[in-house]
Amino acid sequence: MNLKKYTSEFHYNFQLAIPVMIGHLGHVLVGLADNIMVGRLGAAPLAAVSLGNSFVFIVFSLGIGFSLAITPLIAEADGEKNLDKGRKLFQHSLILCAILGLTMFLILLIASPIMRYMDQPPEVVALAMPYLKIVAFSMIPLMVFQAYKQFTDGMAKTKYGMHATLLANIVNVILNFVLIYGLWIFPRLELVGAAYGTLISRFVMMIFMIWILNSREKFKPYFKWLHLDEIKKQLFGKIINLGFPTAMQMLFEVGVFTAAIWLAGTMGTIDQAANQIALNVSSMTFMIAVGLGVTATIRVGNQKGLRNFSELRRVSLSIFLQVFIIECIFAVAFIALKDFLPMVYIDNDAVVNTAASLLLIAGLFQLSDGFQVVVLGALRGLQDVKIPTYITFVAYWIVGFPICYILGKVLGYGSQGIWIGLLAGLSISAVLLYLRFNYLTNKLIEKGQNGNRI
Known part of the structure; x- marks a missing residue:
């Protein structure tokens, strides 16, 4: 195999991916700032942030997953040099994202009392x-922001989302203090x-994104508002048909991690706090893969x-080769720094020791987690979303979570058992998604394309 024909793409891949990485990392850093500052208050407050955010992550995954459908549609229109098509897709997407943000807010308000019945520590609830x-x-400003961000990602202008999230993080840290x-x-x-710091910072992020894009001549034609006769049910349907399965993919993955948080919570405050630390550290490195997934x-x-x-x-x-090399480096770093990283969050020996054991396992699943999200990104670019949705459901909920429950709860391995189950689910997902990608691309080439434009 001639590696140079793949490695020669690394530089351009990074050019596209780095702003996306930083932008997505910004979402995680909001949580990191909350975790570190709240962790100084004790194990119960840190566990409370974990429990509260577990609800947020579920609806957040639906919203983010849905908005990801905007990127391949805009990228395809941009590749076709069809400005009118891109404008109409963006405007319809913005309407849907705003409605979805309001719906997510109402769902969280209605669902919040459920935590009283989840066998969680009372002081945490x-x-x-x-x-x-x-x-x-x-959730409302966040989803409006996502519509604009995924639009610019599809136009291969990924730096604007990065600037907005960096600004939001500065605001969040100041307000947290x-x-x-x-x-x-x-x-x-x-x-x-x-909580107020997170809320205000997301409004700042949305307002900045709208302002900066409206000040750029390149984007102004896309922001010309639709006339009533331009609003088409077919376009809404196209976005929903791509966005809904993508949202389900995100829901299945985030859902299994959320279920892991809840399962750890039934084992006590120490396990739940340690689980939150390991998840937060893993989320930061995962954003590197997310950036390359958007690039794909x-x-x-x-x-x-x-x-x-x-x-x-x-x-x-x-891109697959690139993410595999990067995740190998992260795997080594997790294993080498497992005893140090938890101490950044909390000064509690029991929590630190438990989190260190989880980071050992997290180091191994860096490979599977990073690889599967990039392959999903490539399949999303092909607008193949239905079969990958079934694959993620089987991997996370038919394989992964039962192992989490059996090892963690039934056999008594605690948080370590939960994370072994997560590793199994991610590995199955990575293998099956790659097989799907391999099948589809070979089939397209075999249909007479052989690298030629038709």
């Missing part, structure tokens, strides 16, 4: 309830302060618009 109700409202601990004229609000969606979508399927496969394989 008491702290988590007010935190969740405030963060729930941030003054509202969690109570500085200057501000009262000490503890967890509620962290953009580049595959462009090549699909050009109908150059041989080049589509070559570019995709270059």
Whole structure:
């Protein structure tokens, strides 16, 4: 195999991916700032953030997953040089995302009392309830932001989302300092302060994104509002047909991690806090893979618009190789730093020791987790979403979670058993998704394309 034809793409892949990585990492860093600052208050507040965010992550996964459908549609229109098609797709997507953001907010408000019946520590539930109700409202600005961000990603202009999330993180950290601990004229609000910091920072992120894009001549034609006769049910249907399965894929993956949080919560505050630390650390490295996954969606979508399927496969394989090398490095880092990383979050020996054992396993599933999200991105660029949805459901819920429950709860391996189950689910997903990609791309090439445009 001639590796150079794949490694030669690494630089351009990174050019597209790095702003996306930083942008998605920004979402995680909001949680990281909350976790580190709240962790100084004790194990129960940290576990409460974990429990509250577990609800947020479920609806957040639906929203983010749905918005990811915008990117391949815009990338295909951009590859075709069809501005009017891109404009109409974006405007319809923005309407759907705004409606979805409001729906997510209402779902979280209605669902929040459920945590009282989940066999979680009472002191954790008491702290988590007010935190969740405030963060729930941030779903509205977050989804409007996502519509704009996924549009710019599809246009291969990934830096704007990065700038917005970096600004949001600066705002969040400042607000956390003054509202969690109570500085200057501000009262000490503890967890509620962290929630207000997240809410305000997401409004800042949305407003900045709208302002910066409207100030760029390249994007102005896309922001010309639709006339009533331009609003088409067919376009809404096209976006929903791609967005709904994508949202389900995200829901199945985030759902199994959320279920792991809840399962760890039934084992006590120590296990739940340790589980949150391991998840948060893993989420940060996962964002690197997410960036490359979006790159795969953009580049595959462009090549699909050009109908150059041989080049589509070559570019995709270059991204798969790139993420595998990166995740190998992360796996080594997790194992080497397993005793140090938990101490960044909390000064509690029991929590630190438990989290260190989880990071050993997390180091191994870096490979599976990173690889599967990039292959999913490539399949999304092909607009193949239904079969991958079935694959993720089987991998996470037929294989992964039963192993989590049996090893963690039934056989008594605790959090370690839960994470072994997560590793199994991610590995099955990675293998099956790659087989799907391999089948589809070979089939496209065999249909007479052989790398030629048609």
